[in-house]
Amino acid sequence: MTTSPVVDPAQVAxxxxxxxGYWRTVGGRxxxxxxxxVVGLIIVALLAMALFxxxxxxxxxxxxSMIRRLRPIGTEGHPLGTDELGRDLLSRxxxxxxxxxxxxxxxxxLAFFIGSALGIVAGYAGGWLNAVIxxxxxxxxxxxxxxxxxxISGALGAGIGNALLSLTLVFIPEVARVAESxxxxxxxxxxxEAARASGASxxxxxxxxxxxxxxxxxxxxxxxLISVSMILASGLSFLGLxxxxxxxxxxxxxxxxxTAIYSQPLIAALPGVMIFIxxxxxxxxxxxxxxxxxxxx
Amino acid sequence: xxxxxxxxxxxxxxxxxxxxxxxxxxGLVKHFxxxxxxxxRRVVRAVDGIDFEVRKGETLGVVGESGCGKSTTARLLxxxxxxxxxxxxxxxxxxxxxxxxxxxxxxxxxxxxxDSYSSLNPRMTIEQxxxxxxxxxxxxxxxxxxxxxxxxxRVGLDPQRFGGRYPHELSGGQRQRVNIARxxxxxxxxxxxxxxxxxxxxxxxxxxxxxxxxxxxxxxLTYVFISHDLHVVRYVSDRILVMYLGEVIEIGPAxxxxxxxxxxxxxxxxxxxxxxxxxxxxxxxxxxxxxxxPIDPPSGCRFHxxxxxxxxxxxxxxxPFAELDEGHRAACWMVVPGSQHSQAAKAQCVDx
Amino acid sequence: MGGYVVRRLLLTIxxxxxxxxxxxxxxxxxxxxxxxxxxxxxxxxxxxxxxxSLYGFDQPYVVQFFKWLFNALQGNLGTSIATGxxxxxxxxxxxxxxxxxxxxxxxxxxxxxSLFGFVAGYFQNSWIDKLASMLSIFGVSVPHYWLGMxxxxxxxxxxxxxxxxxxxxxxxxxWQWDWDHLQYMILPxxxxxxxxxxxxxxxxxxxxxxxxxxxxxxxxxxxxxxxxAVFRHVVKxxxxxxxxxxxxxxxxxxxxSILVETVFSWPGTGLLLxxxxxxxxxxxxxxxxxxxxxxxxxxNLCVDIFxxxxxxxxxxx
Numbered sequence: 001m002t003t004s005p006v007v008d009p010a011q012v013a014x015x016x017x018x019x020x021g022y023w024r025t026v027g028g029r030x031x032x033x034x035x036x037x038v039v040g041l042i043i044v045a046l047l048a049m050a051l052f053x054x055x056x057x058x059x060x061x062x063x064x065s066m067i068r069r070l071r072p073i074g075t076e077g078h079p080l081g082t083d084e085l086g087r088d089l090l091s092r093x094x095x096x097x098x099x100x101x102x103x104x105x106x107x108x109x110l111a112f113f114i115g116s117a118l119g120i121v122a123g124y125a126g127g128w129l130n131a132v133i134x135x136x137x138x139x140x141x142x143x144x145x146x147x148x149x150x151x152i153s154g155a156l157g158a159g160i161g162n163a164l165l166s167l168t169l170v171f172i173p174e175v176a177r178v179a180e181s182x183x184x185x186x187x188x189x190x191x192x193e194a195a196r197a198s199g200a201s202x203x204x205x206x207x208x209x210x211x212x213x214x215x216x217x218x219x220x221x222x223x224x225l226i227s228v229s230m231i232l233a234s235g236l237s238f239l240g241l242x243x244x245x246x247x248x249x250x251x252x253x254x255x256x257x258x259t260a261i262y263s264q265p266l267i268a269a270l271p272g273v274m275i276f277i278x279x280x281x282x283x284x285x286x287x288x289x290x291x292x293x294x295x296x297x
Numbered sequence: 298x299x300x301x302x303x304x305x306x307x308x309x310x311x312x313x314x315x316x317x318x319x320x321x322x323x324g325l326v327k328h329f330x331x332x333x334x335x336x337x338r339r340v341v342r343a344v345d346g347i348d349f350e351v352r353k354g355e356t357l358g359v360v361g362e363s364g365c366g367k368s369t370t371a372r373l374l375x376x377x378x379x380x381x382x383x384x385x386x387x388x389x390x391x392x393x394x395x396x397x398x399x400x401x402x403x404x405x406x407x408x409x410x411x412d413s414y415s416s417l418n419p420r421m422t423i424e425q426x427x428x429x430x431x432x433x434x435x436x437x438x439x440x441x442x443x444x445x446x447x448x449x450x451r452v453g454l455d456p457q458r459f460g461g462r463y464p465h466e467l468s469g470g471q472r473q474r475v476n477i478a479r480x481x482x483x484x485x486x487x488x489x490x491x492x493x494x495x496x497x498x499x500x501x502x503x504x505x506x507x508x509x510x511x512x513x514x515x516x517x518l519t520y521v522f523i524s525h526d527l528h529v530v531r532y533v534s535d536r537i538l539v540m541y542l543g544e545v546i547e548i549g550p551a552x553x554x555x556x557x558x559x560x561x562x563x564x565x566x567x568x569x570x571x572x573x574x575x576x577x578x579x580x581x582x583x584x585x586x587x588x589x590x591p592i593d594p595p596s597g598c599r600f601h602x603x604x605x606x607x608x609x610x611x612x613x614x615x616x617p618f619a620e621l622d623e624g625h626r627a628a629c630w631m632v633v634p635g636s637q638h639s640q641a642a643k644a645q646c647v648d649x
Numbered sequence: 650m651g652g653y654v655v656r657r658l659l660l661t662i663x664x665x666x667x668x669x670x671x672x673x674x675x676x677x678x679x680x681x682x683x684x685x686x687x688x689x690x691x692x693x694x695x696x697x698x699x700x701x702s703l704y705g706f707d708q709p710y711v712v713q714f715f716k717w718l719f720n721a722l723q724g725n726l727g728t729s730i731a732t733g734x735x736x737x738x739x740x741x742x743x744x745x746x747x748x749x750x751x752x753x754x755x756x757x758x759x760x761x762x763s764l765f766g767f768v769a770g771y772f773q774n775s776w777i778d779k780l781a782s783m784l785s786i787f788g789v790s791v792p793h794y795w796l797g798m799x800x801x802x803x804x805x806x807x808x809x810x811x812x813x814x815x816x817x818x819x820x821x822x823x824w825q826w827d828w829d830h831l832q833y834m835i836l837p838x839x840x841x842x843x844x845x846x847x848x849x850x851x852x853x854x855x856x857x858x859x860x861x862x863x864x865x866x867x868x869x870x871x872x873x874x875x876x877x878a879v880f881r882h883v884v885k886x887x888x889x890x891x892x893x894x895x896x897x898x899x900x901x902x903x904x905x906s907i908l909v910e911t912v913f914s915w916p917g918t919g920l921l922l923x924x925x926x927x928x929x930x931x932x933x934x935x936x937x938x939x940x941x942x943x944x945x946x947x948x949n950l951c952v953d954i955f956x957x958x959x960x961x962x963x964x965x966x
Contacts, residue, residue, distance in 0.1 A: 022419075022420060022463075135663060135664075135667075136667070138664055138667070139664055139667030139668060139670075139671060140671070142664050142667070142668050142942060142945060142946045142949075143668070143671070143904065143938075143941075143942050143945065144900060144901045144903070144904030144905045144941075144945055145901075145905070146901075146904060146905035146907060146908070147904035147905060147907070147938065147941055147942070147945075150907055150922060150926070151672075151675055151922075151934070151938045152675070152678070154922065154925070154926035154934060155675040155676065155678050155679040155926075155931075155934060156678060156679060157679065189415045189416070190410040190411075190412055190415045190416035191415065191416050191417055191418045191426075193372070193375075193377050193408075193410070193416075194408070194410065194416055194476075194479065195418075195429065195433075196377055197375050197377060197403055197406075197407060197408050198403060198407075198429060198430035198433050198434075198482075198483060199399070199400045199403040199404065199430075199433055199434065200429070200433040204433065208429070209418055212418075212420040212421075213418065213419065213420055227789070227790055228789075230792075231790075231792045231793075234792060235792065235794055235908045238794055238908065238911075239907070239908065239911060239923065239926075240927070241926070251792075254794070254795060254798070258798065258912075261798065261801060261802055261806050261813075262806045265802040265806055265807065268798065268802065269795070269798060269799050269802060271795075272792055272794075272795025272796075272798065272799070273795075275792045275795060276790065276791055276792055276795065279790045279791070279792065280786065280787070280790035280791075283786055283789065283790045284786060287786070
């Protein structure tokens with residue numbers, strides 16, 4: 001609560017009062033949260049790597065060299081060494097951000113849209129429509145997420161598109177469940193009744209009254225999913241089900257470097273560090289965002 | 298709040314003339330099915346066949362214990378939930394029929410809810426909330442906003458100062474003023490006030506009641522005033538309707554109902570009113586226990602399980618809704634002349 | 650109570666059917682000729698058609714589905730194309746190996762998770778609470794397959810304390826509860842336990858904090874008595890939740906250990922799935938996913954019933 005119950009806000013507020021929106025309040029709170037700022041900066045840096053990767057790489061990330069294989073960290077010209085085919089690891093890690101983040105974030109974004117739509121419709125409509133949508137979603141929920149992702153992309157075969165499809169299918173039920181439960185809660189509020197009493201159609205009520213009140217919690221939940229999605233997406237490539245060589249992707253790099261566990265253990269573990277940093281940054285950020293939004297509800 | 302029939306002489310929407318009731322409710326039924334233990338479906342008889350009418354320009358008070366179906370009735374009148382049986386006739390036109398489609402009906406009937414916070418969208422400024430109704434009905438953005446601001450002004454909130462605020466930035470009384478403004482934005486003829494002042498502090502409550510009275514006079518409104526607070530209902534109502542377990546058990550002019558309550562339930566309910574004046578304290582036996590569950594309501598007269606005058610007849614047969622005097626009716630065997638009830642003759646004598 | 654159990658059981662039937670349908674459809678989703686792995690490439694058209702009708706591929710999907718389900722319910726999941734053995738045998742052997750690993754990992758997760766969660770909940774906002782919450786975020790954010798590799802690097806390739814991969818010493822046939830075998834299980838179990846540790850500690854912390862904030866606990870403490878009683882009460886409140894989360898985590902680990910099993914070459918369902926996918930062994934893929942999902946659904950069912958038994962207040966709809 002931003003106002004104390006004892007003081008009438010009318011008496012303390014300035015004469016012309018324009019309220020700052022809810023999201024601006026949340027943004028301000030995040031900006032004062034040091035941890036959120038740190039992980040936010042890391043995420044921005046990772047996104048910048050993904051966007052501007054080709055201009056940041058010191059070497060050609062695809063250029064192999066038989067004589068320069070598995071050079072250790074600190075080698076001249078290759079600060080992070082080289083991989084099993086003699087490619088510059090730093091360049092591949094930088095360029096790898098592109099596919100890794102794309103594979104991790106896209107399914108969550110798609111699931112956010114599709115899952116929200118399904119969940120909001122189910123939650124607002126109730127009745128048989130709710131039953132049809134939610135029981136179907138329960139079936140997908142009956143699989144552990146890793147198993148479902150691997151089963152679908154395993155059946156469809158390796159490839160970026162199939163991996164994205166399978167991950168999207170994994171996350172839709174999760175988003176839809178949250179969307180449905182939030183919408184069901186909001187639907188019971190009197191302002192929805194008041195809007196119905198004014199004669200507004202269901203679609204208009206969803207758009208103007210429901211949407212703004214449910215999208216926040218769904219969004220926060222979805223940001224939390226990016227962390228899981230990063231791990232799963234790289235995991236699929238790690239298994240050989242996602243990105244295919246020679247494209248640089250952290251999970252795939254981790255897989256091909258497994259042969260170097262004994263000879264260059266530090267190098268072998270490096271791509272995983274990137275996945276870890278990305279995943280934990282998104283996780284912490286989602287956590288701080290949730291805290292910033294929970295203050296007033 | 299006495300009715301003032303002179304002030305609303307020339308409303309072009311008035312179809313039936315002053316004698317035609319604004320709203321006629323006939324045989325209204327709403328049953329909810331709930332899941333009881335062991336997966337059995339059971340029926341809650343929330344509203345079980347009620348009839349009454351709302352006269353033009355009056356304030357009809359509705360009282361009863363919580364769970365008696367007051368709020369369900371309000372939502373049925375608003376058509377927010379579908380009625381299982383019965384019909385609503387609004388100024389001679391059947392609601393939902395060709396003459397009065399639902400959308401048009403909703404322009405003419407609006408509602409103010411109890412929870413002032415939950416009834417305002419927290420993500421909308423209050424002027425947006427007030428302007429929503431007109432926008433839905435095709436009024437332009439600018440004009441809707443202008444109307445919202447003038448209504449805020451009308452309910453005592455400076456639109457310059459308050460219009461751009463969000464609900465959480467207002468006090469409870471201010472929010473309830475916004476809710477009233479919102480209800481009036483469609484220029485309704487009937488406003489249903491569902492415990493609209495119950496959650497407010499006493500001093501704020503009085504201010505809001507005065508506001509409601511002002512608005513009623515100046516905008517030619519009719520109110521259905523639902524409340525559990527008997528003092529307030531007595532103060533505002535022209536006529537009062539008493540509900541018990543989904544049924545209407547007594548209806549009549551406010552004074553008659555308070556001075557000559559006929560139904561033992563009404564007597565007990567009024568007897569439970571705290572009074573500061575020792576002479577005013579009634580000797581009527583207080584209501585004991587909770588009302589029975591509306592899932593399996595008692596047979597015959599539903600009040601017989603708690604009624605001090607209950608006799609076998611009451612458990613066997615449902616009493617008719619008998620008229621005592623002009624517009625004062627009660628559903629009790631004691632007021633039916635010549636019924637098998639031992640008190641019936643006496644009751645007849647008193648009224649004759 | 651009995652009503653709840655019956656209702657919960659009835660609710661599971663359509664879900665089981667849906668799960669079967671998804672497993673059935675997986676094969677039909679997969680691109681390419683379903684016969685490609687059984688027929689020689691130069692097979693005649695007559696042989697082709699004969700095989701198609703033999704496998705029932707010419708029948709409507711609905712018929713095919715119920716035939717498959719009918720057989721599957723009797724344990725007949727077809728024959729693995731890769732090994733030529735019945736799918737059910739392959740799956741059961743692998744599932745027992747996976748279960749062994751998952752149970753150990755879950756128990757580890759339960760012990761550490763409860764410990765961290767308890768301490769963190771008791772000493773809220775102390776450094777130990779912050780450490781526990783960091784550990785829990787670490788647990789759910791770390792790519793566990795990478796953590797497995799790191800553990801292999803440290804304990805196998807650098808320190809030589811434990812074997813890197815495999816499900817037992819070479820030449821050993823089947824599992825035995827001795828050190829020779831157990832040492833193969835330590836690293837994968839620790840790797841897998843990181844997730845349940847994080848999740849259980851988070852849950853336990855929340856329950857403990859909530860219990861301690863209850864009014865009568867505050868009252869007990871205000872009167873300066875009953876620290877032991879307070880402790881007992883907190884345990885009683887937190888235990889059902891922690892156990893329920895543990896049960897669910899076991900299910901997730903059974904289905905989700907494929908990546909870690911691949912890292913450690915552990916001969917469980919994960920490795921089996923890997924084989925099935927890369928050899929395009931569809932009956933094997935279908936069968937193992939079905940068995941794992943059934944296990945997961947049944948486990949969820951048990952956890953729900955168990956919770957309802959422990960907490961009679963819960964009458965969920």
